[in-house]
Amino acid sequence: MKKFLLAASFAIISASGYSQVKVNSCGTDQHHQNLVSEHPELLEAKKKFDADFKEYIKTYKPSDKNSLKKASAPKYIIPVVVHVLHNYGSENISDAQIQSEINFLNQSFRNLVSDSTNRRQDTFNGVFYSYKQLAADAEVEFRLARKDPKGNCTNGIVRVQTPLTNKGNDDLKQLSVWDTKRYFNIWVVRGINRGNTVGIAGYAQFPMGFNNGASTDGIIVIHNEFGNIGTSNPGQTPKVTTSTHEAGHWLGLYHPFQTQGETCGLDGDEVLDTPPTIFSATSNEPLRNKCADKRYNTCTNEIPDLPDMQENYMDYFIGNCASNMFTKQQVVRMHYVLDNYRRTLWQEDNLISTGVKDNSTATCSPIASFSTTTRITCAGNKISFTDNSYNSNITAWKWSFPGGTPATATTKAPGQIQYDNPGTYEVTLEVTGPNGTSSVTYKDYVVIQPAAANNPSGYYTADWWYQNNWYDKGWVFEYENDKNKWVRTAATSFNQNACMMYPKDPFNLSSSVGALTSLISPSYNFQGVSNGYFSFNYAFAQGTLSADIGGGATKEELRVYTSVDCGKTWISRAAIGSSTISTIGTGTAAQLASNINFVPANQSKWKEVKVEGSSIPNNSNVKFKIEFKYAGGNNFYLDNVKLGTVTGIEDELAKQIKFSVQPNPFNYETTISYELNKNEDVEIRLFDIAGKELGVLFSGDQAAGIQEFQISKSQFNLQSGLYFVNMNIGGQKFSKKIVVE
Numbered sequence: 001m002k003k004f005l006l007a008a009s010f011a012i013i014s015a016s017g018y019s020q021v022k023v024n025s026c027g028t029d030q031h032h033q034n035l036v037s038e039h040p041e042l043l044e045a046k047k048k049f050d051a052d053f054k055e056y057i058k059t060y061k062p063s064d065k066n067s068l069k070k071a072s073a074p075k076y077i078i079p080v081v082v083h084v085l086h087n088y089g090s091e092n093i094s095d096a097q098i099q100s101e102i103n104f105l106n107q108s109f110r111n112l113v114s115d116s117t118n119r120r121q122d123t124f125n126g127v128f129y130s131y132k133q134l135a136a137d138a139e140v141e142f143r144l145a146r147k148d149p150k151g152n153c154t155n156g157i158v159r160v161q162t163p164l165t166n167k168g169n170d171d172l173k174q175l176s177v178w179d180t181k182r183y184f185n186i187w188v189v190r191g192i193n194r195g196n197t198v199g200i201a202g203y204a205q206f207p208m209g210f211n212n213g214a215s216t217d218g219i220i221v222i223h224n225e226f227g228n229i230g231t232s233n234p235g236q237t238p239k240v241t242t243s244t245h246e247a248g249h250w251l252g253l254y255h256p257f258q259t260q261g262e263t264c265g266l267d268g269d270e271v272l273d274t275p276p277t278i279f280s281a282t283s284n285e286p287l288r289n290k291c292a293d294k295r296y297n298t299c300t301n302e303i304p305d306l307p308d309m310q311e312n313y314m315d316y317f318i319g320n321c322a323s324n325m326f327t328k329q330q331v332v333r334m335h336y337v338l339d340n341y342r343r344t345l346w347q348e349d350n351l352i353s354t355g356v357k358d359n360s361t362a363t364c365s366p367i368a369s370f371s372t373t374t375r376i377t378c379a380g381n382k383i384s385f386t387d388n389s390y391n392s393n394i395t396a397w398k399w400s401f402p403g404g405t406p407a408t409a410t411t412k413a414p415g416q417i418q419y420d421n422p423g424t425y426e427v428t429l430e431v432t433g434p435n436g437t438s439s440v441t442y443k444d445y446v447v448i449q450p451a452a453a454n455n456p457s458g459y460y461t462a463d464w465w466y467q468n469n470w471y472d473k474g475w476v477f478e479y480e481n482d483k484n485k486w487v488r489t490a491a492t493s494f495n496q497n498a499c500m501m502y503p504k505d506p507f508n509l510s511s512s513v514g515a516l517t518s519l520i521s522p523s524y525n526f527q528g529v530s531n532g533y534f535s536f537n538y539a540f541a542q543g544t545l546s547a548d549i550g551g552g553a554t555k556e557e558l559r560v561y562t563s564v565d566c567g568k569t570w571i572s573r574a575a576i577g578s579s580t581i582s583t584i585g586t587g588t589a590a591q592l593a594s595n596i597n598f599v600p601a602n603q604s605k606w607k608e609v610k611v612e613g614s615s616i617p618n619n620s621n622v623k624f625k626i627e628f629k630y631a632g633g634n635n636f637y638l639d640n641v642k643l644g645t646v647t648g649i650e651d652e653l654a655k656q657i658k659f660s661v662q663p664n665p666f667n668y669e670t671t672i673s674y675e676l677n678k679n680e681d682v683e684i685r686l687f688d689i690a691g692k693e694l695g696v697l698f699s700g701d702q703a704a705g706i707q708e709f710q711i712s713k714s715q716f717n718l719q720s721g722l723y724f725v726n727m728n729i730g731g732q733k734f735s736k737k738i739v740v741e
């Protein structure tokens, strides 16, 4: 499965035994397991599918399939819809990047890839073999739909904004899905978070089950492994084959190492012309780079014995030699699926109703869309906007910026718009193409903070990483060099199951050694506050190679700054230098070799940084900045950013039972937890600010130990505002504020 993210560019490192932080592999098997746990009947469906195919393949004759592309039209034309689920970030990839993936899918499925010269034909243990001659044309062509399910003109691309673009799960697909019996649905997202140390580049749903019409059916791929331009390995050879691999699964193909538990099973993938192979992906070896070894051979039990087929799209091999063909029997299996499970897709009436029959390129009406990198700033600052309109060529733009200067623009790039007065402003864009006009208005899109910030100065904490909404809150990451970026990870956290990670770059391949990266807060009001604080937790291991990379001169630094002029000038409030920055020890214990992926195992591997008292300016407009200078060490993790006033005397009972509400304020859901040291009669009720009871969370006997309850916005239909959780424990009562944002 070559060309999963970063794989090709790290070939040399892999060969010398180092693994890269974020190599992504395929999540199809895991996804299937998850589906089976919810739908046990799928197990039977899969068994039947495999058994039926076993019968069917008996009728297969090698002469039935050509290894070369046929001159004739493809046997199967598949209408495709690509759903881009984005949050205005780089994952909102261009139409051209999407088309580059469709083009590559067609090259790979029609056996037209340029790297086919790498297919081996040789002797092995004295026996001639030819993978070249096994390569086959799948006779499948993918075409972006020209008509949507309602019959409207479309370019086959749907763009949906969502803050959950990093989740990449089945729920997310429900934001946008077209009839899976009529369209091959492809979802493109920013990330696929499954809590693994091995990242997921994409996953597919197998064809069996759900009466062939599940709303989750299709493939989902991260944007930087989709296509071969833009954000996805631009210009790199070999090309990204992630979607080809996933489309193979979607058409019923398994990994060639599928039955590794059975030790080199001859037909683990249910086809007989892929030699048996064993592989189990780990975080140290998520993919195999064996191009230097043409005789690489994990299984010797087949007759004749053949080397592992690194060329196969469905395996996990990377490098120039790998991932460039389907075999003849894999094609037979895909055709079996198309004829029996996915028949509705390629029938002529469906090709007509989805508009792909004549492969026309009729122009549709445009759909207006735009974004900006900075929605929140202070009065007097400027914001620039980016046109993201789609579905047509655009010939004219009409921007409207109420409250901004200039207030209108008529070019694709409207330049910098200055906002002088605090407030929340809408922005409108109207675009015109050859076939029509479209307009979109984003209400409350630009937030201009006043010279005096109006955030409440009371206790304020939120785990933005957990909620995945730091950008909505006005928190911004900045980079001197943005080739290495912060990523949200659920692989570890100080609390709340997710945190931010600045990935290691020990060989300076992203030129991040010596570069600064910062997290900048929105403005907060600390006027008249004497007991303010700002704190966070971090985890970091220094690298053994740091001195070599940085020439000994570059040292890590972690600093905290404050600003009272909207970030024009900053004052340093805390500095942690190279000798004390490690959270795993001092001296050599502070260092970790670059081939080890540092993941803090528990809270003891984290440190807290806190500035308080006179370090917090007595000002109505305070911004904070956490700045990290990277020097070639291991991963840096950041979590639990908090600020506010040091809390006063808490209710004695609340303290006793370690009562907590995290996060608070909250957006979607918050967790109440406490610990009883003996069995108690407990009542928990939720009230609004007017004293009206909204519901009972719990009422009855509760055993000693830690107790947890979730309050979700949807469960009680909560609007933004203040609410109270009233606790009654054995007749003793207290009340706690919670805030819904």
Ligand SMILES: [Zn+2]
Pocket: 026, 027, 028, 029, 245, 249, 255
């Ligand atoms: Zn796979």
